[in-house]
Amino acid sequence: MSVFDSVSPKPPVTTRDTPQPARRRPPAIECRDLYRRHGTHVAIDGISLTVPAGERHGLVGPNGAGKTTLMRMISATLAPHRGTLRVLGHDVARAPRQVKARIGVVPQGMTYDNEILVRENLTTFGRYHGLSGRHAAARADELLDTVGLTAHARARPDTLSGGMQRRLLIARALVNDPELILLDEPSTGLDVESRLLLWELLGTLCAGGKTLVITTHYLEEAERLCDTVTVLRAGRIRRSGCPRRLVAATVPPYVVELDLARRDAPAPAWAGGRPSLRMGHRLLVFTDSPDRLDAGAAPDGALDGALDGGAAVAAPLVRPSSLQDALQVLDREEPPGPEAAPPPPPGRARRAVARPSLRLAGRIWWRDLTLFRKSYKTTIVPNFFEPVFSLAALGIGLGYYVNGAALGAPYADFVAPGLLAVTAMNGAVFEVTYNVFVRLRHARSYDAAVTSPVEPADIALGELLWAMTRCLVYTAVYLGIVAALGHAPAATAALAVPALLPLGLVFACAGLIFTGVVRAINAYSYFYTLVLTPLTLLSGVFFPVARLPAPLRAFAETTPLYHGVALSRALVTTGDLRAAAGHLAWLLAVAALLAGPALYSLKRHLCA
Numbered sequence: 001m002s003v004f005d006s007v008s009p010k011p012p013v014t015t016r017d018t019p020q021p022a023r024r025r026p027p028a029i030e031c032r033d034l035y036r037r038h039g040t041h042v043a044i045d046g047i048s049l050t051v052p053a054g055e056r057h058g059l060v061g062p063n064g065a066g067k068t069t070l071m072r073m074i075s076a077t078l079a080p081h082r083g084t085l086r087v088l089g090h091d092v093a094r095a096p097r098q099v100k101a102r103i104g105v106v107p108q109g110m111t112y113d114n115e116i117l118v119r120e121n122l123t124t125f126g127r128y129h130g131l132s133g134r135h136a137a138a139r140a141d142e143l144l145d146t147v148g149l150t151a152h153a154r155a156r157p158d159t160l161s162g163g164m165q166r167r168l169l170i171a172r173a174l175v176n177d178p179e180l181i182l183l184d185e186p187s188t189g190l191d192v193e194s195r196l197l198l199w200e201l202l203g204t205l206c207a208g209g210k211t212l213v214i215t216t217h218y219l220e221e222a223e224r225l226c227d228t229v230t231v232l233r234a235g236r237i238r239r240s241g242c243p244r245r246l247v248a249a250t251v252p253p254y255v256v257e258l259d260l261a262r263r264d265a266p267a268p269a270w271a272g273g274r275p276s277l278r279m280g281h282r283l284l285v286f287t288d289s290p291d292r293l294d295a296g297a298a299p300d301g302a303l304d305g306a307l308d309g310g311a312a313v314a315a316p317l318v319r320p321s322s323l324q325d326a327l328q329v330l331d332r333e334e335p336p337g338p339e340a341a342p343p344p345p346p347g348r349a350r351r352a353v354a355r356p357s358l359r360l361a362g363r364i365w366w367r368d369l370t371l372f373r374k375s376y377k378t379t380i381v382p383n384f385f386e387p388v389f390s391l392a393a394l395g396i397g398l399g400y401y402v403n404g405a406a407l408g409a410p411y412a413d414f415v416a417p418g419l420l421a422v423t424a425m426n427g428a429v430f431e432v433t434y435n436v437f438v439r440l441r442h443a444r445s446y447d448a449a450v451t452s453p454v455e456p457a458d459i460a461l462g463e464l465l466w467a468m469t470r471c472l473v474y475t476a477v478y479l480g481i482v483a484a485l486g487h488a489p490a491a492t493a494a495l496a497v498p499a500l501l502p503l504g505l506v507f508a509c510a511g512l513i514f515t516g517v518v519r520a521i522n523a524y525s526y527f528y529t530l531v532l533t534p535l536t537l538l539s540g541v542f543f544p545v546a547r548l549p550a551p552l553r554a555f556a557e558t559t560p561l562y563h564g565v566a567l568s569r570a571l572v573t574t575g576d577l578r579a580a581a582g583h584l585a586w587l588l589a590v591a592a593l594l595a596g597p598a599l600y601s602l603k604r605h606l607c608a
């Protein structure tokens with residue numbers, strides 16, 4: 001039964017005053033003098049904060065106060081420029097994976113993976129956290145039930161309503177049964193009923209000993225949910241404390257709220273001497289006891305009768321003072337400081353560069369496989385049939401008119417291994433260009449992954465592995481077709497499939513580096529038109545490069561595709577293993593050079 005299926009008749013249980021044995025644990029978050037800028041803008045300016053384990057901690061403040069930036073630093077997805085940060089006992093700069101394994105993050109943006117279905121979002125995330133396929137599936141079903149999305153398990157996330165999408169993010173944050181849950185404006189977009197039930201769910205989680213950190217613009221929510229509230233403004237902490245105590249220390253317990261007829265209408269006589277706050281047409285008059293107001297507390301006219309000359313347009317509202325009232329009073333007493341930020345300290349963001357993990361890269365590979373199973377027809381058709389058509393038209397058709405004796409082999413036998421190398425290149429490169437670009441910039445599929453122990457280098461390695469898989473499958477199938485047509489005469493032909501993997505890797509690395517740099521998808525037309533097409537035409541696929549003018553020939557012989565084509569021809573047509581070894585060594589050396597930059601190509605986007 002989902003907590004979102006029915007409204008509880010009672011308001012959410014508040015455990016603020018209940019004993020919290022978890023407080024004996026070390027603090028969930030400890031930061032000292034944290035500082036972070038975006039460009040020259042200082043977003044977090046020397047924050048020191050301790051959140052005890054088991055606490056419900058609220059971060060509030062106006063737009064741009066730095067709440068999300070702070071949450072991202074705590075979740076180990078954004079590095080501070082200065083200061084120390086420990087989460088659940090780990091130094092975040094040194095052990096980001098360990099931190100991410102024990103926390104759950106509900107981000108402000110809708111960062112679900114829109115290329116896969118609702119349930120797959122949860123199973124995939126479970127796999128990122130190291131769950132087996134069976135456990136991830138069971139956990140996904142349990143959480144879908146908890147957040148009331150079982151009926152939508154097979155929907156695409158972007159077809160869900162805004163509130164349902166938010167519930168999906170909440171479910172995802174719980175996949176690893178986290179000890180600390182960071183929720184960045186979790187109730188935005190939820191209807192009243194869902195919000196109440198979210199509060200109830202959070203109350204249940206906290207009663208189970210989990211620590212919650214919540215940012216919100218709804219101060220009523222912060223007051224109701226949180227043991228402690230920290231008020232941020234311009235990247236600094238302005239206040240911190242128990243909401244009730246903050247209110248009690250700042251304003252009298254009751255407030256009379258008046259809607260004035262005019263902004264400049266005078267305050268009523270009975271308000272004289274009492275603390276008050278004017279906001280446009282609204283006047284708040286604070287009082288220790290509404291009964292002691294001169295005009296009495298009767299809501300239906302006594303007070304507005306007492307207003308000077310009918311200054312109020314509606315009956316006044318008498319209510320207990322709230323956190324919002326207290327913060328507004330404090331803001332008036334202490335206006336914002338000057339806008340100019342202090343000059344940023346020198347230095348780069350501090351964060352250990354996590355080495356890629358083959359196990360986690362394998363999870364990214366598995367996610368790509370999940371997606372491929374749905375769309376393999378549209379993916380396979382161009383990659384398989386383009387070289388086959390080229391072989392039929394150029395190798396067999398045009399080849400009839402070409403003098404094979406000058407090439408040392410029938411023209412189809414000459415072209416077929418060249419097209420095999422082009423197949424290896426294209427099979428690898430498409431994946432890391434268009435597909436990764438869309439996941440990085442549009443589908444934002446990786447934003448979720450990096451809130452799990454998966455790091456950007458794991459994603460890059462996973463995508464390279466997937467590109468290699470495609471390269472292997474496409475070359476194997478194409479070689480099978482070529483052999484069946486009798487155009488692979490050498491006994492060593494089958495070796496071409498694994499031998500061409502380094503060629504695929506070279507182009508996959510180059511494509512990934514390019515993807516890390518480009519800003520618009522149109523830029524790939526340069527990559528394809530000005531790099532891949534000339535390479536295909538000039539690297540010896542259709543004629544020996546010896547026929548090219550000397551400077552062009554010298555250039556062609558340095559390209560990876562030239563070595564790939566020569567390698568393929570040596571294995572598929574001539575059986576010259578010695579020549580093949582030389583070209584293979586060349587390709588391996590280039591792949592080794594490009595691997596490092598390729599693995600860290602996505603870091604700038606996913607950690608900024």
Ligand SMILES: Nc1ncnc2c1ncn2[C@@H]1O[C@H](COP(=O)(O)OP(=O)(O)OP(=O)(O)O)[C@@H](O)[C@H]1O
Nearest residue numbers: 038039041043062063064065066067068069070608
């Ligand atoms: N990636 C970024 N690049 C440049 N500036 C950024 C980036 N992220 C945040 N900022 C800036 O840093 C400041 C703090 O932003 P942040 O998102 O942390 O505030 P916030 O308190 O979460 O705001 P909101 O309540 O609107 O979500 C803002 O001025 C914002 O424009």
